[in-house]
Amino acid sequence: MKIGSALVGLFLGALLGFGSALAAAGIVGPGARFSGAVDVSGWASDWTIGSKAANPWTRARVARHGLLALTKEEAVYFTRNTDDAGDRLREGCDYRIKGEVMPAQWWSITLYNSESYLPDNTDNALSYDLTDAASAGGPASWLFDVSANPSASGSGWVSSRAGGNFDLTLRLYKPDADFIADPERVLQAPSIEKLGCGEAN
């Protein structure tokens, strides 16, 4: 009786442990963050990404959702999946992203679907970067739209067509040292304003 109870407990515990590990790693769902988290106005990062200092949950989640990510001395990665109102970013809505000077040698913002892949469209509008900002008037004040159809405003455009529920990843290459030391103070995080949503959505 005792052995039976012990085996049942062991089996159920192992089953739940297996499932919770897959969930924490983001094999099922978005994954979990337990430490090292950096959050600047809803843009989330983790300074231990890519390094041996990362805890086992971060290592597993990055292996699944950010394989071959660099350490913070070379690049940092921020991800956001909600707009300024806290609503989930989704293909059926249009958004305007605004930002200022970024504390890095080069930066880009790229749209990914819920599986962490580029959306399956042929719009050739997958990201917005420092090169685009510089050619559109300067890196000190820039904006672009995210929508399923080309922007009518004439500003830059990143296509969310076939993106479903998506997120945006801000990459900062060769980040400034003072930014790494105090990201909440130094980074003027880009805003994400929802312009409107389609009737079907």
Add this chain to the structure above:
Amino acid sequence: MRLPFIGLATFVIGFVAAHFIVLNALPDYIMSKARERMTGSGIAVHAWQMSPRVTPETQTIVRPSPDLAYAICIIDVSGGPVSLTVPTWPEYGSLSIFDASTDNVYAGSLDARLPDAPGVRRIVVALEGQAVEPAEGVDVVVLAKPEALALIRRLAPSQGLYDAAAALVPVSTCGPA
């Protein structure tokens, strides 16, 4: 009273053991699957392979950057150290090494605009315990396991820059030291 306690105790033991065994095994498993996919697609060990320009159709790993030109070399140091030489680039660029557990164990700049840019970045990758002769201008990367990946990133947001980055791959090396 003892019966539920025994069941609860083994439940906790089973949960903790399975959770951490799976969690710690996942990075190595995912990296080995990534290597298998690469070799299965015809990428040779110890040879730089330029990745196609990143598009939704060509992406093979999660979260690729469409603004970068990537080149990859599969490394196996079980037979001895491996030497890599990579030319620098007029914009942002990096040469990085990822070990079998997905850790970024080395990152060197390829940006030719930096004051200490070497012209050609040279590194030697070796397994713990393998002898490596120190040489000026050569970085040494020591691995705990023999499998690794080397990755070149070069800022190349246009087709012209991608083509220029691709032209540097034949003059880059990745092979036994």
